[in-house]
Amino acid sequence: MATLMNDNASGSDADVRGQVSAEEWAVRVDLAAAYRLVALYGWDDLIFTHLSARVPGPEHHFLINPYDMMFEEITASSLVKIDVDGQPVIPTSHPVNPAGFTIHSALHMNCEDAHAVMHLHTPHGQAVSAMEFGLLEHTQTGMIARHDIAYHEYEGIATDLEERERLVQDMGDKHAMILRNHGTLAIGKTVGQCFLRLYFIERACEAQVLMLSAGRENLNNPPQGTPQKVESQTPSAGMGMVADGLAWPSLLRKLDRIDPSFRD
Numbered sequence: 001m002a003t004l005m006n007d008n009a010s011g012s013d014a015d016v017r018g019q020v021s022a023e024e025w026a027v028r029v030d031l032a033a034a035y036r037l038v039a040l041y042g043w044d045d046l047i048f049t050h051l052s053a054r055v056p057g058p059e060h061h062f063l064i065n066p067y068d069m070m071f072e073e074i075t076a077s078s079l080v081k082i083d084v085d086g087q088p089v090i091p092t093s094h095p096v097n098p099a100g101f102t103i104h105s106a107l108h109m110n111c112e113d114a115h116a117v118m119h120l121h122t123p124h125g126q127a128v129s130a131m132e133f134g135l136l137e138h139t140q141t142g143m144i145a146r147h148d149i150a151y152h153e154y155e156g157i158a159t160d161l162e163e164r165e166r167l168v169q170d171m172g173d174k175h176a177m178i179l180r181n182h183g184t185l186a187i188g189k190t191v192g193q194c195f196l197r198l199y200f201i202e203r204a205c206e207a208q209v210l211m212l213s214a215g216r217e218n219l220n221n222p223p224q225g226t227p228q229k230v231e232s233q234t235p236s237a238g239m240g241m242v243a244d245g246l247a248w249p250s251l252l253r254k255l256d257r258i259d260p261s262f263r264d
Contacts, residue, residue, distance in 0.1 A: 016077040019090060023056040024063075028076035030191035030248075031063050032262040033255055034118065035074035037195065040258070043202060044071040045121040049183070050097075052104040053116045053191055060084045062108060064101060066094030075264045084109060099157075103179075106164030107187055111171060114187040116194035124205040125184035134178060135204060138211060138219050142204040143226070149201070150174040154181040175239075176201055192248030193239050 017025055031053045038044050038051065047067060055061040063079045064086075065071070081090045084105050086098030107114040128135055135146045152170040155163050171177055176197050177185040184201050188194030211219060255262060 016090065020081075021056070024081075025076065027053050027056065027191065028063060028079050029263050031079060031116070032074050032076045033252055034116075034191050034195050035065060035071040036255055036259070036262045037251060038118075038120070039071035040255075041199075041202075043120050043122050046070070048100075049119050049121050050100050050104060051116070051118040052101065052108065054108055054114075055081060059089075060109070061089055062101075062104070064096065064104070066092065067097045067100075068095050075262055077264055102161065102164065103167060103185070106167045107171065110164075110168040111187055113175060113189050116188045116191045117185070118187075118194050118198050119179075119183060119185045120198065120202065121183040122202060122205070124209050125178075125202060126182065127209050128205040129178050129183060130181050131208075135201075136208055136219075137222060139204060139207045141200055141207060143222070145176065145197075145200045145204045148175050148197070150177045152177055152179050154179070188243070189240065190244055190248075192251075193243040195251070196239065196243040196247050 016028075020028070031051060034051050047065075047070060050064055052062050052064045055063060061081055061083060064082055065074055066078055066080050069078060078094065080088055080092050080094060080096050082096060082098075082101065083089055086096065086101035086105070088096055103119060104117045107117050134151060135142055135149060137143050137146055150171050152167055155166075171187075175187050178201075179185055184198065184205065186194050186197035186201060188197060
């Protein structure tokens with residue numbers, strides 16, 4: 001993958017807080033926390049894949065990981081602010097990967113709720129993405145996640161800008177996606193909402209891989225109508241309260257107990 005180094009980089013990551021608004025700093029802290037949580041749950045793929053968030057304000061600017069850091073190292077200051085083409089807008093000593101922003105930019109720019117976009121390559125997510133039948137309704141978590149999932153066919157490594165239109169079209173009004181033969185993806189109005197959606201998808205995929213070890217013919221099918229009932233009990237509109245009001249604050253407290261340096 002091609003990388004770009006900003007030759008005009010000056011200063012240090014610690015200088016960033018004084019250059020950004022309080023609103024941007026809050027998003028930086030949340031996104032850095034998401035990177036640490038992905039590493040904590042074992043969902044990272046070395047330095048590859050990306051989590052991104054839109055910077056508050058009228059500019060089309062976004063935050064993404066520096067391409068030379070492990071997810072467990074990410075801090076609020078080390079996140080790179082880029083434009084829609086993946087080019088840095090604040091001098092940085094870190095390389096960035098413009099090609100890696102192809103998928104994210106399409107969703108950020110065209111989906112109303114895509115303030116945060118997260119994409120993973122976990123073994124369980126990739127396994128389900130390679131299954132012809134996709135995500136099944138045989139677990140409660142699968143039922144919760146499945147009704148809000150779109151699918152996008154594999155087109156090779158995502159460097160073709162023309163793929164962005166097809167990606168947005170396939171996403172439609174959904175908030176999560178299984179990228180066929182590739183991995184999982186979620187969007188959200190906040191970093192917390194996006195992360196919680198991704199959590200449910202990954203848990204559902206992990207459970208599916210485990211349950212299929214029994215053979216699909218030996219699975220217990222939920223009673224008729226139950227998946228639809230679960231869907232009606234978990235509307236997307238409730239994600240804000242559950243994520244931002246309950247789950248995300250508890251996850252931040254968890255990280256603070258483990259290592260609060262993501263806030264730096």
